[in-house]
Amino acid sequence: MASAASDYSARHLTVLEGLEAVRKRPGMYIGSTDSRGLMHCLWEIIDNSVDEALAGHGREISVILHADSSVEVRDRARGLPIDVEPRTGLTGVEVIFTKLHAGGKFGGGAYGSSGGLHGVGASVVNALSERLDVEVDRDGATWAMSFHRGEPGEFLDADGPDPKATFVPFTDASRLRKVGRVAKATTGTRVRYWADPQIFTKDAAFLADELARRARQTAFLVPGLGIEIVDERGEERTVQEFRYEGGISEFVEYLAPDAGITGTWRLTGEGGFSETIPVLDEQGHMVSREVERTCEVDVALRWGTGYDTTVQTFVNIIATPKGGTHLAGFEAALVKLIRDQVAANARKLKAGSDRIEKDDLMAGLTAVVTVRLPEPQFEGQTKEVLGTPAVRQIVSQVIARELGAILTSTKRDEKAQSALLLEKVVSEMKARISARSLKETARRKSALESSSLPTKLVDCRSNDVAQTELFIVEGDSALGTAKPARDSEFQAILPIRGKILNVQKASMADMLGNAECAAIIQSVGAGSGRTFDLSAARYGKVILLSDADVDGAHIRTLLLTLFYRYMRPLIEDGRVFAAVPPLHRIQVKHRGKPDEFVYTYSDRELHGVLARLKKAGKTWVEPPQRYKGLGEMDADQLAETTMDRARRTLRRVTIGDAERSSSVFELLMGNEVAPRREFIVTSQPDRERIDV
Incomplete structure (x- = not known):
């Protein structure tokens, strides 16, 4: 570029005044100066040709990616205006490529609607190009003009167009060069430019795949428009053409x-x-x-x-x-x-x-x-x-x-x-x-499994899982008896309130929302369902300690249902037990000796023991004591009969045939009432075992 001060006139200040702002802050106009911004510039030029097609002029557009890093856009539309715009005294070509917010898309005269909005597309591309050449076929001739970073002038090319060639800016007035003749009916525009390396990053490049995607998209949007993409940058020249009639x-x-x-x-x-x-x-x-x-x-x-x-x-x-x-x-x-x-x-x-x-x-x-x-x-x-x-x-x-x-x-x-x-x-x-319900359930489940132990758990001191035991007892009254009766080193107690939720009928969300079920899962500490981890269980034994009556059996069944459905590995590993508390206590009299206490665990056993005592001539305090609940026992009695490891009786809960176990649980605790009624009728249970 000529740099002599004498060649730089006030006219250049007028031309470059607006475009210099574009060069200083290109991101405002093209978003970025990487490949994305480079592609945006290309589509500003292509969109001008597409707007002509939308207006009904020209149905062919060619985009050529040259090997010298330049790009060229050709169309067969009306051709850019070559006459002089009266207010500026410049040709239409120069106005479009050097003036911001100027062009046929303002005022609605040339286009009913267009892709270019701001009137800055061509001028911004020109400002950010090291060289830009325009050729217009119109009025039987081919007209040309060149620009160097937005300034109009001429390049003194030796062997073909070269952005590094000597550039001579116009000083007095700009002019369109007449470089050839064409048929009177032939019209169109060709724009070829070289992106300015002072503006764009070194790795910025025209993306062939992105160009093809956008060309295909445009061809769909303008039915009948043909867009040809020619890539000459590789070893082989590739050509893609897009044309769709269906819109x-x-x-x-x-x-x-x-x-x-x-x-x-x-x-x-x-x-x-x-x-x-x-x-x-x-x-x-x-x-x-x-x-x-x-x-x-x-x-x-x-x-x-x-x-x-x-x-x-x-x-x-x-x-x-x-x-x-x-x-x-x-x-x-x-x-x-x-x-x-x-x-x-x-x-x-x-x-x-x-x-x-x-x-x-x-x-x-x-x-x-x-x-x-x-x-x-x-x-x-x-x-x-x-x-x-x-x-x-x-x-x-x-x-x-x-x-x-x-x-x-x-x-x-x-x-x-x-x-x-x-x-x-x-x-x-x-x-x-x-899905939202499952997600909320999973969140609640995760929070439950990671939260601290329930406050009502009376824990033991030992961390030796093989020795520790968790007693699940019914109600605060049983807790009051069991707490002093336990061995606090190894035995923990968790009280529950009455009959827990029937989890055979309830959903997982309902189960996790039940305070008693949640407390049991938290106390065991190994999770629930598919995430249950047996190795994380905090106790070697889980012992269900309920009253020795029908209500106690019902509670024990509900607890076993919970363990079977959500903590089955505990049962499979033989770590779930049912305690066997006594139902009666007989105080046998001995002359000159302390009274003897005999415990029985059923009415049949009670009658048998009384018959033997009578036959032996022994007497007892009438009537024998019948425990209505664990709360009626004192701590010594509960320890002696149920919690002392040396003297208690535990029944291990086993699954055996898992399929049969599952069907029994479903029969006894499931939603279907008719099979349960038939079971009760046909099995003819002992009347004495039914609360009336």
Whole structure:
């Protein structure tokens, strides 16, 4: 570049004034200076050609990735304006590539809607290019102009275009070079540029896969448009061409990852809105003016058998990966419409009173949402989020009207597809609620297993698991007797209140929510269910100590059900026992000697002992004492008969045939009443064993 001060005139200050801001802060305009920003620049140029195609001019676009790291975009549209713009005195080509916020997309004269919003696309790419060449076929000739980092001039090329060649800037006036002749009807534009290494990182490169993906996407969005991608950078020249006639309906079929349960439904419509915008008047002054806008909505969607959601949104064929007001309107209309339809068919669908959420209806949805409107408001030059507020309501109204007509249609195919869709949505809702319940159960279970020991546990001092014992006793009265009767070195006591929850009928969530069941699991300390770890159990024996009557047997059965369902390894390892407390105490009289105490464990045994004492001529205190509960025994009596290791009797609980055990538990404690009633009737239990 010529650097003499005499060659740098006030005219250059005018040209570079705005573009210097772009070079100082490129991230404001292209997002980043890596490969992502480089690709953004390329699509600013491609979008200009696509906008021409949208306006009905030119159906072919070629993108060439040259081996010298430059990229070229060709189209056969109208060609950039070559005449002089009256306010600036510059040709249309120079205005487009050197002036920010200038171009045919302002004022609505050249384009009804366009991908380029800000009018900074071509000028920003020019500012961030070491060299940019433009050729325009128009009026029977080929016109050319070159730029060096945004400044117009000429390169003194030796052997083909070279960004390192000597650059001579224009000083007095810019000029378009006439470099050839073409047929009068031939029009088009070719833009070739070399990204500036002073701006972009060393590893920034044009990504062929990303370019192909975006080209395919654009070809879907503009039916009939052909986009050719030529890559000359490798050892072999590769060519890819994209052209689709089906539009976004074909796009949805391409994106869908699964088989469909509905057809691909096309929803179209439009709506108007007004907005106040700043415009230039005839004197060049900025004034506010209210204008009427039209927003065209075109949506294609279908639901599939899978669960993945694919929704892509576009504004004037520009992808908006982070959504915006058009996506918000689409989702809001879907949620309201599906909720209304589910509510109207709640009995048929067995939906209950639960509320449909957005995730329920988005499962398996593949959709392409496009809107076209003049001068959309984006959040930032990268155009990732649409911000025009009025679009939300327009999209919502179109979806509600068009999709509502399909869902309420009486046509056989649409009616059948709508029914399948609603069934899928309700199924997703039920699965979500079930999953949430399981998650809450798992959280509660985890918290339970990791929490501290219950406060009512009277623990032992020893940590020797092989020697320790946990007595589960009924009620505080039994605790009052058992506590002083135990050997505090090895024996721990956990009192429970009456009959615990029947876990054969209850869910895991209910079981974990029951205070008594939770206390037992916490005390054992080895978890529950599939996560039960036998090696983590805190006691070598778990002893169920209940009263020697029918209620005590019932409590013992409920406890065994809990252990069988949620702590079965303890039973399988032979570590669960039932204590055998006495039912009667006989005080035998001895003359001149202390009285003798004889304990019996059933009425039959009591009668047998009394008969033998009578035959031996011995007397006893009438009537023999019958224990109504463990609380009636004093500590010495309980220790002597039930807790003293040297004199007690324990019954080991074993599973034996696990399948038979499971069926017995289900019979005695399950939900089916009829088999239990038949068992009671046919087994003819002893009347004396039934509380009346």
